[in-house]
Amino acid sequence: MSDVRSAQGGRDTLIRYIRDAGGVGLLALAIFVPFIGLRLHGETNGLVLHYRPKLLVIGVVLAMLARLLVLIWQERRVHQGRAAWRAARVASAGKYVAPALLASAALLPLVPGIANFYIDLGVLVMTYVMLGWGLNIVVGLAGLLDLGYVAFYAVGAYSFALLAHYFHLSFWECLPLSGIFAAIWGMCLGFPVLRLRGDYLAIVTLAFGEIIRLVITNWISLTGGPNGIYNIPHPTFFGLNFNLGGGPGTFSGFFGIDPDPKQLTTYLYYIIFFLALLTNWVTLRLRRLPMGRAWEALREDEIACRSLGINVRNTKLTAFAIGAMFGGFAGCFFATRQNFISPDSFTFIESATVLAIVVLGGAGSQLGVALAAVVMIGIPALLQDLSIYRMLFFGLALVIMMVVRPRGFVSTRTPSIALGKRQQISSELMSEGHG
Amino acid sequence: MTALLEVRDLVMRFGGLTAVSRLSFTAVRGEITAVIGPNGAGKTTVFNCITGFYRPSEGEITIHREDQSTLALHRLPGFAIAKRGRVARTFQNIRLFGGMTVLENLMVAQHNRLQAATGFTLLAVLGLGRYRHVEAEALERAKYWLDATGLTKRADEPAASLPYGAQRRLEIARAMCTDPVLLCLDEPAAGLNPRESEELNALLLKIRAAGCSLLLIEHDMGVVMKISDHIIVLDHGKKIADGTPAEIRTNPAVIAAYLGEGDDDDLDVPVAAQ
Numbered sequence: 121m122s123d124v125r126s127a128q129g130g131r132d133t134l135i136r137y138i139r140d141a142g143g144v145g146l147l148a149l150a151i152f153v154p155f156i157g158l159r160l161h162g163e164t165n166g167l168v169l170h171y172r173p174k175l176l177v178i179g180v181v182l183a184m185l186a187r188l189l190v191l192i193w194q195e196r197r198v199h200q201g202r203a204a205w206r207a208a209r210v211a212s213a214g215k216y217v218a219p220a221l222l223a224s225a226a227l228l229p230l231v232p233g234i235a236n237f238y239i240d241l242g243v244l245v246m247t248y249v250m251l252g253w254g255l256n257i258v259v260g261l262a263g264l265l266d267l268g269y270v271a272f273y274a275v276g277a278y279s280f281a282l283l284a285h286y287f288h289l290s291f292w293e294c295l296p297l298s299g300i301f302a303a304i305w306g307m308c309l310g311f312p313v314l315r316l317r318g319d320y321l322a323i324v325t326l327a328f329g330e331i332i333r334l335v336i337t338n339w340i341s342l343t344g345g346p347n348g349i350y351n352i353p354h355p356t357f358f359g360l361n362f363n364l365g366g367g368p369g370t371f372s373g374f375f376g377i378d379p380d381p382k383q384l385t386t387y388l389y390y391i392i393f394f395l396a397l398l399t400n401w402v403t404l405r406l407r408r409l410p411m412g413r414a415w416e417a418l419r420e421d422e423i424a425c426r427s428l429g430i431n432v433r434n435t436k437l438t439a440f441a442i443g444a445m446f447g448g449f450a451g452c453f454f455a456t457r458q459n460f461i462s463p464d465s466f467t468f469i470e471s472a473t474v475l476a477i478v479v480l481g482g483a484g485s486q487l488g489v490a491l492a493a494v495v496m497i498g499i500p501a502l503l504q505d506l507s508i509y510r511m512l513f514f515g516l517a518l519v520i521m522m523v524v525r526p527r528g529f530v531s532t533r534t535p536s537i538a539l540g541k542r543q544q545i546s547s548e549l550m551s552e553g554h555g
Numbered sequence: 556m557t558a559l560l561e562v563r564d565l566v567m568r569f570g571g572l573t574a575v576s577r578l579s580f581t582a583v584r585g586e587i588t589a590v591i592g593p594n595g596a597g598k599t600t601v602f603n604c605i606t607g608f609y610r611p612s613e614g615e616i617t618i619h620r621e622d623q624s625t626l627a628l629h630r631l632p633g634f635a636i637a638k639r640g641r642v643a644r645t646f647q648n649i650r651l652f653g654g655m656t657v658l659e660n661l662m663v664a665q666h667n668r669l670q671a672a673t674g675f676t677l678l679a680v681l682g683l684g685r686y687r688h689v690e691a692e693a694l695e696r697a698k699y700w701l702d703a704t705g706l707t708k709r710a711d712e713p714a715a716s717l718p719y720g721a722q723r724r725l726e727i728a729r730a731m732c733t734d735p736v737l738l739c740l741d742e743p744a745a746g747l748n749p750r751e752s753e754e755l756n757a758l759l760l761k762i763r764a765a766g767c768s769l770l771l772i773e774h775d776m777g778v779v780m781k782i783s784d785h786i787i788v789l790d791h792g793k794k795i796a797d798g799t800p801a802e803i804r805t806n807p808a809v810i811a812a813y814l815g816e817g818d819d820d821d822l823d824v825p826v827a828a829q
Contacts, residue, residue: 405680410662410669413655417663420652427606427644428664428733429637438676535656537694539710543656549715550654 137191141184148183152176190523218487225393229386239385241501243392243457247450248497250396252477252489254446257403259475260484261412262439263419263552265322268309268329269474272302272444274466276451278336281349281461291355291456295449302448303441305332310440314433329471337463348462352455357387388457395453399446400486406442408536415439416484416536420551473497480521482528483552491529558619559584559768560605560642560737565614567600567792574600575792578614582737582785587759587769589779591803592789593812598772599647601789602741605770606644607633618642618737638667643735645726647742647772653715657706657725660714661697664732669693700728703761705754720751727758737768744775756782780804788812 157176161168225246229239251273258266276298283289283297309328313321336343343349354362360371362384371387372379406412414435417425425432455461477496481488495517503510525531532544560582567575575597582588590598603609605616605628616628618640628640636642652660662669672689673679679686701707704724709717714725723743730738743759744752752775759782763769773779779786779800786803788796790812796803803809 402680406676409673409676409679409686410666411673411676413659413663414666414670416655416659417652417666420654421650423608424646424650424652425663426608426633427637427646427650428666428729429634430663430666431634431638533654535659535711537658537662538656539658539698539707541711543711545654545656545713547654549713 133195137188140191141187144187145180145184148180149176152179152183217491221487221490229382229389236382236385239382239389241498243385243389244501245493245497246389246392246396247454247457248474248477249490249493250392250399250450250453251447251474252481252493253396253399253403253486254443254450255474255478256443256481256484256486256489257406257415257446258439258443259478260489261403261407261419262415262436262443263483264436264439265318266325266440266443267322267468267471267475268325268327268332269443269447270466270468270470271309271329271332272306272447273451273454273470274332274336274463275302275305275444276448277455277461277465278343278349278451279448280452280455281352282343284352284455285349290353291452295452298452299445299448302451303445306440306442306444306447307437309444310437314436326468326471329466329468333463333466336466344462346463348460348464350460352459352461354384354459355387355391355456362387388453392450392453392457395449399449402442402446403486411435411438413536480518480528482525482530482532482547484533484547484550485528485530488528488530557584558582560770561615561617561619562601562605563615563617565601565604565616566612567597567604567609568612573792575604575789578789578792578794580787580794580797582768582770584619584736584768585763585766586784587763587771587782588785588787589783590770590772590787590789591774591776591779592795595791596789596812597792598789599741600792602644602739602770602772604629605636606642606739607631607636620736637733637735641734641736642739643730643733643737644739645723645730645741645743647745649719649722649726651714651722651726651729654713656711657701657714657717658697658710660725660729661700661732662693664729665693665696665734668734696732696734700731703731704728704758720747723747723751723755724758727762731762731767735767737770738762740769740771740773742772742774744773744778747775749777752778 153176156179157172159170159172161170225242228234228242251269254272255266255269258264258269279298279301280289280291280294283294284291289297309325313324316324337346339345356362357371360369360374362372362379363370364379364381366379367373370379371383377383403412407416414425414430415438417428417430418432418435418439422432425435454465458465473496477492478489480496481490481492499517500510500514503513506513527547531547533547533550534544535542558581562581563579565575565578566573578597578601580588590601592598600609604611607628611629614629618626618628620626626640628636628642631640637644652663655663669686669689670676672684672686674684674686678684698707701710704727706717706721706725706728709721714722717725723746727738727740727743730740740759744755747755756778759769759771771779771783783800786796786798786800787794788803788806788809795808795812796806798806
């Protein structure tokens, strides 16, 4: 009896699938005819219209197949319906992912025979990990949507570049200053936007990022304008520089080894590695302190915060300031790594990338942000062989990601305190913040 | 019989609409004062003025402290009323930190006390100072209120996953964790079943016994008449009665406001019905 019913149910499902996929096929046909089916060719006697029926059919069939796969996948998800179990599985996997990632990050430059390119790529990825973690404080914890994070990156970078240019200060002297300056600018941004929420906050922060960039571009007497600033010093290793000439006073000369560009890259890698770890450590500590809890409470419900006597203004400002401070550190590092900075490095696309890393990783999750930075920065760089199709694959990956895990890689939150065992909280229960 | 909260000539206007007009009343220390009235009478507006969510158009709201000093609430910025005035509140539509656990909700409520012990956060980040000690105390206070509201078993669950009645209790527990002298409850019994309502009564009496005065807005007369010491009745933003539950029960003006007897608005009703 039940067999008959399930067979009946199976047939119904099949019919539903076919109907659904057929609809998608028709839609695909309507869209693909002008885009794929027809092609204009410029020839000597003007434009000629070509038809490409084969390609059209392939496109439509692919679209239908993709729809079928989505349907089957959705069906399976409904049947499983064990979100808690899955979250637990992800969390237990996460226990191993984080240390594994940390270990491989720590050992990357030590891999024998690794090309300088990969270490350099590691430096780039790690910079974005740090930026992501910094922005995570503002967006993930405090729930303040900041589209102008690159402003603080720029402030940090230019703080160092200008101090080095005019006062000949070294990287290590400027690193804390860059952070402090960026934090001050974070507060400068924070004050006018205290009352704004959601879209309005996003627009104002975006504008702030652009203002900083435009000021840098146009204040030519100070910053060199679009020409940027050259000859920013590399960091020194306890006073030893990394000149490739060798000799006394250089890293290679002191240790009696051959000069190699890899030495500098490796050194830079470990600097940003520890800066990123510092960001992570501070964030994790803050999460367990009243300030971090107040940030998260602010994301959940600002009005309730007020009713509990939490100073919402100060809480928002500290989130902006501390997030900005880490952006400033990263900016300072960027300047020393590049030797040269110009306003072109601080366009809106940088803010968007960092924000995408935070969102893709799962707001508030440190591990998710690190994974997302690897995916967002590392993979496009490694896919350079695919040339023009690179962004196509990248876009497709992002779309699939948003379908499969709309709340980001790690969509659970670990409580900051617990009486018993810490249970993961699904992000479906979390608020994304209004501000 | 010493006054705790004194509201004098409170006026709240929204544009041309006067939601509360010349309201004066006193909440006595150690008592449960109820504010009742028909829908739209201005009860929640009064609450929002007292707890700093609205700035009153006119009038004064004063807290009398035990050491005889006074604090003018209407001059304080919103958050300072909870911090300095020690006035806590709950909301008509529950406002919990849904993505945080029950325990975290109670820890956030103790923010100011905890934050003061962190040495501008810097020391606590480095693991220095007396923060750990203060946090342990805060945890004890949280446990006490978890126990008092019957939420101990669910302490590590996200607040948003609790059933409705438990969310109501958690909101009260959270407000109590701020260590208030006056707890303002906006319809705490709304949506509760009779058994939960009874439990709420017991909880409120327990809170009063612990030395915290209560000010409550409630529609559930079962709750109001049983536990309040003093009732203030509002209608159309004006106080129409003020007294003990027994006095209120027999007050003709209150009966008129609730049943519509002789009320101008209700003269239309028979006409419309025809």
